[in-house]
Amino acid sequence: MSRPTARVLTLLELLQSGGTRTVAELADRLGVDERTVRRYADHLLDLDVPVESVRGRYGGYRLAPGYRLPPLMLSDDEALAVLLGLVAGRRLGLATEAATAGETAAAKIRRVLPARLRARLDTVLDTLALTAPGGAEPAAPDSAVLLTLADAVRHHRPVAFRHTAAGGRATVRTLHPYGLVVHSGRWYVTGALVPGGEDRTFRLDRVAEARTLPGSFSPPAGVDPAERVLTGFATARYRYEVVLRIAGSVEEVRTRLPASVAVVTKPPAARDGEPTDPDDPAGWLHVELHVERLDWLPGVLAALDLPFAVERPAELRDLVAALAGRLHRSALRDPW
Incomplete structure (x- = not known):
């Protein structure tokens, strides 16, 4: 949307709030001069919006008494799609300016929706939690x-x-x-x-x-609810139950093993705020995950670049040793 068009709509929003707004006030709110405000008011008149000019010391512009924008004609599916898109963008970390614009846009849409639909959509937004985005193919609910x-x-x-x-x-x-x-x-x-x-x-x-x-x-x-869903993924029944000890912080472990994959618990010392001692295995983090395959885990553990120990299963120890052997042979190989 071009900036002049956006300002014309902002002028309409200001007048919708009721009362008479002076030209000077509107110019200040819109960031334009008074002549431009008058031009924007003419644009609204061209769109059949009944803007009235009020003369006198406290004159300015107002909307004709009783005028309201008609309800926005969106189906339930359309309104839900628009509002969820705006809210999801804000909650998933859009830049501050974009998030603010999304919030004001959502407020404008809500204001002109029929009351019945607005209440139902508010219920969805109030009960919704979002986790970090991932790579799964979107699956829209009814x-x-x-x-x-x-x-x-x-x-x-x-x-x-x-x-x-x-x-x-x-x-x-x-x-x-x-x-x-x-x-x-x-x-x-x-x-x-x-x-x-x-x-x-x-x-x-x-x-x-x-x-x-x-x-x-x-x-x-x-x-x-979000934590319940993520923990459910991490503890689902799969072929292997993997138990690890890792010397590091929860934040470091989460870079490779998110909450939807692994359950990470801290020893008592870590809960009290004491740093993990790599030379004291008793202070290492306890990590559990359930997986269908083990072949991807050695590479993930190597990428963590933290001291770790495999409690079970024994097959994982063998896979880690095999990866270490391949890396060692590659490091010693003559590059020709």
Whole structure:
């Protein structure tokens, strides 16, 4: 959008707030001279916006009484896509100027949406958590499912839905939902199954026919839906359970083994703020992960460039030794 057009729309926003605005005030807010303000007012008149000129010492411009912009004609899917794009950009670390522009744009869109749709979209935004972006192919959920689950999260209502597992088996689940999470391009709902209270996380692109149920529940104090989803990935059942000891900080380990891959716990000394001693294995970090294959781990551990020890499985020790041997032979090889 060109700057003059943006300023004309900003002028309309200022006049929409009500009352009479002096030309001097508008010029100051828009960063232009008073003659330009008058030209912008003429542009609004050309667009059939009823801008009135008020004469006198405290004169200026105002909108005709009773004038309001008509509701923005967006479908649920369209409005959800626009607002989620703006909010996701802000939460995932856009530059400050771009994030501010996204925030004001979202506010403008919300203001002209029908009240029913605005309330439902606010529910989604208030219940949404986002993790760091990843490389997975985006999998968009059904908007009706997303809006229903968001409403259940906000109002602590049980929800029932049909879930199709990766193998194609469909089941009906009842959940006390704690939150919605977007991770690596995919949407998830996390909560406790009913009955039984088992912690579960479901991909929304595998969920259909969601509906809220009578009653309510109290979520656990301090529950963090994003952390629950990431921990679920790190502790999922795979072929190998890997246990490591690493001498370094949590931040250093996370550069190669993120929360969605590994669970990292600190020894008591590290929790008290004492630095890790590379010569004292008792102070090393405890790292656990569940993987289907081991062949990628030796390279990751080498890239960490930190002292480490493999507690289990023994196969990983063999793979690390094999990589070390290859690197040693390469270092000694004559480059011709």
